[in-house]
Amino acid sequence: MKIVIINYGAGNIQSIKFAIQRLGFEAVLSSDREEILAADKVIFPGVGEAGSAMEKLKDSGLHLLIPQLKQPVLGICLGMQLMCMATEEGNTSGLGIFDVNAVKFSKRVKVPQIGWNQIAKFDSALFNGISENEYIYMVHSFYVPVCDDTIAVTNYDLDYSAALQKNNFYGTQFHPEKSSLVGERILKNFLEVV
Known part of the structure; x- marks a missing residue:
């Protein structure tokens, strides 16, 4: 594969590459169009x-x-947010894959949100073998509201999208490569199941 x-x-490409190696796979770092297409x-x-x-x-x-x-394409953290229509961060237009905008957390909470959040309400093979309310690692100041493409939910001040899916495109707001065994299983599901 x-x-x-x-x-x-x-x-954060090196930590992702090492997480994939721990699963027994090799990954190539590339910006080459033909290599990505292949x-x-x-x-x-x-x-x-x-x-x-x-x-x-x-x-x-x-x-x-x-x-x-x-x-199958997996966007991670800012990668997922850039797959949306836009983000309030710098009023930046996104890639338009997910029909939703990333927005900033309210002033009621500290940002960036850093730490371990529980995820729930799974709706994708990406979460095969993962129990409801497992913990994943987050670092972000902007979030994607719950929408039609939401496949997992978490909470910080309010419920928001922990993960998205539309057709062959997946996104996780959390860092699977930093989310211990739960994150490794999600990466493994992306590589082997979806």
Whole structure:
């Protein structure tokens, strides 16, 4: 199986690559169009600020390629938010895959939200073998409201999307590569089940 982690200068790519290696797979880091198109599975990571990350995608033409991919694609954290229509972070337009916008947490809570959250209300094979209310690791200041594409929910001040799915596109607000055995199982499900 060929696994490509999109390398566009805005991702925590090494920790994802090591998590995949622990599962017995190898992943390639690439921004090459043909290599990404030839992959069986694609992982779209993201760390940092949305506006600059989107500019990096545009500079490489990946903003046009990613929405056209036909194989399973997993967006992680900012990667998931960039797959939405837009994000309030820098008033940034997204890739338009998920028909929802990422918004900032209210001033009632501290941001970024950092720590371990419980996830529930699963609706996808991505969560095969995961029990309701398991803990996953979050670091973010913006969130995606619960919507038609929500496949798991978590709570920080309010219920919001812990994960999204539309057709072959998946997204997790949490970091599976930092979420211990639960995260490893979710990555394994992405690689072997979906």
